[in-house]
Amino acid sequence: MEIMRTRRLLGAALLLCAASVQAQFINERGPMTEPGKTAAVEFLAPDQVTVPAAKPTRVLLHFRVQPGLHVNSHTPHDEFLIPTAFTVPEAKGVRLASVAYPQGKDVTLPADPKTKLNVYTGDFTLDATLVATPGEHVVEGKLRFQACDQRQCMPPKTIPVTMVVTGK
């Protein structure tokens, strides 16, 4: 009888504690985000690929630049401009053997028609060659870019390019 009462009390105490821990977060609105701020470049696809194990295989990576913006191509005309670049950190399982970047488009700003900028706008695709060992691997690639519109430039940014690569 004594044991049952103690167990009931302990159970009630556990429930109370769980409720009060949960209450620390009840009014939270989730992760902090800035309303109205979307990334200038979005990774579209693929989120998973299957490749022959240990064989260099081409994987097309699709990205989208937000309307009204442009990002420097991989080979901008000015040494100060930050090129778009894709990397995959050294990790077990998947290696980035090479990346072929598309040719950019030459554009000028209305305020400076003499200076050509080599940029990507809209959708663009990178041709990456990956080598994977057998098995499933989560690849945490990164795309670095620097975006502008016709009047202003945003700071350089790096977005994650995450996909599951299965070597078979």
Added chain:
Amino acid sequence: MKRNTVVLGVTLALLALFAWAGWANWMRRQQQAEQLLANAAKGTLVPNTQGGAPHYSTPLEGKPAPAFALEDLSGHKVRLEDFRGKAVLLNFWATWCGPCKIETPWLVELRNKYAAEGFEVIGISTEGEDLKPGDKAGLERQRDGVKKFVAEMKVPYPMLLGGDALSQPYGGLDAMPTSFYLDRNGVVVAAQMGLSSAAEMEANIHKALGK
């Protein structure tokens, strides 16, 4: 004995859970407070119904510009208060910013035109690299890039490094170029985000000079 061990274990686990919940809550509140502070100075771009550059509306207008001390290209510390008594244009820019390069010759010309009346431009390089304090190699790399740019553009006014450290007090510096016009008492009288025009810049300089 066994029961006591279980009770002790459960009690310790509960205490650990409480401690974690308290820490997590505290971290959350810290982040919210920082976000509030950052947003306190955030400006907004207001479309120009007459077709010109949008107007940058900043909560800093009418208030003293936040104080700072940054290094110039020679490594000397330069303070905003060193310029009290002069009308000042604080120009946040970056070497990778095309519009910044476009407006630099206008800044040079306007600075030379109004220098005798007590006007100065302070260029603040804001490379967006989030260098850690004490990252001497990073700062040196930025310094070399800025020196090259300054030499190419023949910039005659003070050029400071490390503008990213001023991001929070100056409204986030979400885009370059961003300029703040200060009167002789260091009060913000106008601001502009993005490329405008030499004429608009001159009008703001007049405001700063009290004309």
